[in-house]
Amino acid sequence: MDVLGYIISKYNYWGFVLLMMVGMYAMIVKNNLMKKILGMNILQTAIILFFVSTSAKTKATLPILEHGHGDHAIHAVDYINPLPHVLMLTAIVVSVATLGVALALALKVYKEYGTLEEDEIFEAQKKKLNPEMQEGEVNS
Amino acid sequence: MIWPIDIIIISFVVICGIAAISVKDLLSSAILFGAYSFMMCLLWAVMGAVDVAFTEATVGAGVSTVFFVAAIFRTSRRTRD
Numbered sequence: 001m002d003v004l005g006y007i008i009s010k011y012n013y014w015g016f017v018l019l020m021m022v023g024m025y026a027m028i029v030k031n032n033l034m035k036k037i038l039g040m041n042i043l044q045t046a047i048i049l050f051f052v053s054t055s056a057k058t059k060a061t062l063p064i065l066e067h068g069h070g071d072h073a074i075h076a077v078d079y080i081n082p083l084p085h086v087l088m089l090t091a092i093v094v095s096v097a098t099l100g101v102a103l104a105l106a107l108k109v110y111k112e113y114g115t116l117e118e119d120e121i122f123e124a125q126k127k128k129l130n131p132e133m134q135e136g137e138v139n140s
Numbered sequence: 141m142i143w144p145i146d147i148i149i150i151s152f153v154v155i156c157g158i159a160a161i162s163v164k165d166l167l168s169s170a171i172l173f174g175a176y177s178f179m180m181c182l183l184w185a186v187m188g189a190v191d192v193a194f195t196e197a198t199v200g201a202g203v204s205t206v207f208f209v210a211a212i213f214r215t216s217r218r219t220r221d
Contacts, residue, residue, distance in 0.1 A: 011143075011146070011147055011150065012146070012150065015150040015153065015154060018154050019153065019154060019157055022154070022157045022158055022161060023157075025161070026161040030161065030221055031219075031220060031221050032166070032219040032220070032221060034166050034169070034208075034211070034212065034215075034219070035161060035166075035169070035219065035221065038160060038161060038169060038170075038173055038208075039161060041173070041204065042157050042160070042161070042173075042176070045176075045177070045180055045200070048192075049180070049183070052184055052187055052189050052192060053187070055187075055188075055189070056141050056187045056188060057141070057188075058141055060188070061188075062188055062190060080188045080189075085189045085191055085192050086191075088189075088192055089191060089192055089195055092192070092195050092196060092199055092200065093195070093199065095200075096199045096200070096203055096204055096207075099204055099207060100207060103207055103208070103211040106211060106215070107211060107214060107215065110214075110215040110216070115216075116215055116216060116219070117219070117220060
């Protein structure tokens with residue numbers, strides 16, 4: 001089976017798919033806001049892993065020229081493609097900025113409602129919007 | 141790229157990620173996320189992206205973990221899932 005070998009040899013991309021599914025699951029299913037932020041970060045690093053995997057080569061070295069000022073011809077096959085690395089360097093910095101903003105918003109939510117669980121926050125919001133509603137009518 | 145090291149580190153990354161989102165205590169979740177980021181940094185060093193590995197080691201494993209620990213210290217450690 002040549003197809004099976006082809007699928008197995010793309011193990012980097014399978015790791016990317018697994019990590020992205022873990023992050024999406026944490027963002028959608030988890031009830032705690034801190035867990036949701038963690039899942040968002042895992043999703044971002046998974047996407048960075050995909051882009052860096054596209055630039056990886058076997059039998060190639062780091063993208064630093066060995067004979068910078070000589071008359072040698074430079075073969076691009078001997079070096080790893082550095083363009084996705086540079087793009088993903090920006091993505092890492094953007095991801096830590098996103099993390100800071102998300103944690104600041106979570107701190108504000110905690111100061112307002114005293115909890116980080118999503119369903120408790122929704123209950124408190126409903127109670128704040130119409131205070132005369134009784135406890136039994138909340139689930140409507 | 142050396143493929144046995146690559147496969148071992150990828151499996152460590154996936155295990156750390158799943159453990160970080162499934163543990164019940166938020167502080168240990170943050171520490172597991174730091175371990176996840178450090179494994180990711182090793183993975184990029186193996187794949188030849190050394191500049192990305194440097195940035196991930198300082199920003200991902202360092203600053204993100206400090207942010208998480210500070211935020212958890214100011215809120216609560218308890219979680220239900």
